[in-house]
Amino acid sequence: MGNEGISAGELLKQANQLKRAGRLDEAIALYHQAIEINPNFAWAYNNLGDAFVKQDKLDEAVVEYQKAIEINPNSALYYYNLGEVLAQQGKLNKAVDNFTKAVEIQPYFYKFQSNLGQAFHRKNLLDSAISCYRKVLAIKPYSGMDCYNLAEVLYKKQEWEEAVTFYKRAAKISPQKFKKSFGLNGLDLKLADYLNFDNGFFIEAGANNGISQSNTVFLERYRNWTGVLIEPIPDLVKLCRHNRPRCVVENYALVPFNYDRDEIDMHYCNLMSLVKQAMSEEEVKKHIKRGCELQKIETYVVKVPVTTLNFILEKHKVKRIDLLSLDVEGFELQVLQGLNFNQFRPRFMLIEVRQGQRQKMDSFCNSVSYRAVAELSQRNYYQDVLYES
Missing domain, CATH: 1.25.40.10 (Tetratricopeptide repeat domain)
Known part of the structure; x- marks a missing residue:
């Protein structure tokens, strides 16, 4: 050998x-x-x-x-x-x-x-x-x-x-x-540059499981923030409560003040779940099809309880909001129409704005004395815009 x-x-x-x-x-x-x-x-x-x-x-x-x-x-x-x-x-x-x-x-x-x-x-x-x-x-x-x-x-x-x-x-x-990012494409780290302080308070609507593409986990773990997470899909709410035990988790779809029913139909699509009224019927079909293909999941329709953002803030006697993070797949403006800005005034609002909706969103935010200070991400179908009071 x-x-x-x-x-x-x-x-x-x-x-x-x-x-x-x-x-x-x-x-x-x-x-x-x-x-x-x-x-x-x-x-x-x-x-x-x-x-x-x-x-x-x-x-x-x-x-x-x-x-x-x-x-x-x-x-x-x-x-x-x-x-x-x-x-x-x-x-x-x-x-x-x-x-x-x-x-x-x-x-x-x-x-x-x-x-x-x-x-x-x-x-x-x-x-x-x-x-x-x-x-x-x-x-x-x-x-x-x-x-x-x-x-x-x-x-x-x-x-x-x-x-x-x-x-x-x-x-x-x-x-x-x-310095770990949990947000999509590092969105939470970009956001943290504007929120460079400890012990803040957030509201995150569209919280999913509390971790995936979250804009607030980083603030909680690295800046000692706390807050309220709002997620309409019941299966995701269970995961959210498990993953984020420090936060209050509410199981609601958020609606405007003039919504007159107790429930609303939602299409489950994990990170891309949405209410039927968020888009036109054709847009909803395309959105769900794309979401299922991207995430390799099956969709289903579920009825979920509704309330206004104002009701949740009153329920928990919220005194100060440093950040409102809003990602509800095209229903963002309707959610904001369920908030009394004279009563509750987030310092910053991070809003996912769908393609073609930027002018309407800017107009609404300007009407309640907010201005856009940054576009933290921009993709084919939406952009994440940071507004400041």
């Missing part, structure tokens, strides 16, 4: 070079040769496991890591590597056991603590996850990933203000990675 007389250690070096070059089958063959020469060569088993991981052969990798541990049960790295594969396989209890063993052997290596925290997080053992992330940050205070992960767990525990602290810290350490 051309390797006669070569030591197991030299074969390991050659195999490692092949592995780094992506020549995995050749590397695996040399690892096996090294093991034949020295059956107690723990590093060869470990690195063979690494090669199997790169080939996505996780079961084989588990076997090799276990052999490495049998030979050298005092190597934190071998337990860590086995834990990583088990976590990928969803075997979280076993992953936790191995990460814990790695931490016991080498408690001050941040990566071992971090992965143990992630496994606890996936098991929803939030206090244990928090403990691990705090230990990581005591060792490596500028780990943006662990700041972000700690913020996520604190948010789940509804420890809002501390969660915001760590979201901010992660974003400061690595803005490109952790």
Whole structure:
């Protein structure tokens, strides 16, 4: 085979070079040769496991890591590597056991603590996850990933203000990675440039599941804002309440003051759901067809309860509104006609304006003393316009 007389250690070096070059089958063959020469060569088993991981052969990798541990049960790295594969396989209890063993052997290596925290997080053992992330940050205070992960767990525990602290810290350490946009095409980050302050209050109508294309998640998580989310589709309301427990969530379609019924028909189309009256019958058909094709979903018609935006604000005794975000697929003007601007006056309004409706929207907003200050996005069918009082 051309390797006669070569030591197991030299074969390991050659195999490692092949592995780094992506020549995995050749590397695996040399690892096996090294093991034949020295059956107690723990590093060869470990690195063979690494090669199997790169080939996505996780079961084989588990076997090799276990052999490495049998030979050298005092190597934190071998337990860590086995834990990583088990976590990928969803075997979280076993992953936790191995990460814990790695931490016991080498408690001050941040990566071992971090992965143990992630496994606890996936098991929803939030206090244990928090403990691990705090230990990581005591060792490596500028780990943006662990700041972000700690913020996520604190948010789940509804420890809002501390969660915001760590979201901010992660974003400061690595803005490109952790200053996370939830809005469509970064709309929420563009909006945040105009709302550069903490502890604000928002209203978001057309909230969907509370996360997808939301214009307010960023403000809540990174600026400590709170507010009211309004979504008419019942199935989406359930998700919204789960995803945004800090916010009040209302299940209504918003209508003008002169709407005289208790319900309204809506076409479900996930992010593009709309009331029948939002557009002409032909436009509604085109809109639904396009939305179903884009999102690969089926539509249905559902009757939903209605109210005015004014009623919701009165119900919750809202005193101040820093942002009204309005995205209701062509029904925006009618929603605004259900708000008494003498009683409630949002500082900013971000409104999705459909093609051909900009003049009407500007005219209405001017009539209640708002002016357009920015077009934050513009696409074929609509633009997102920011108005200021």
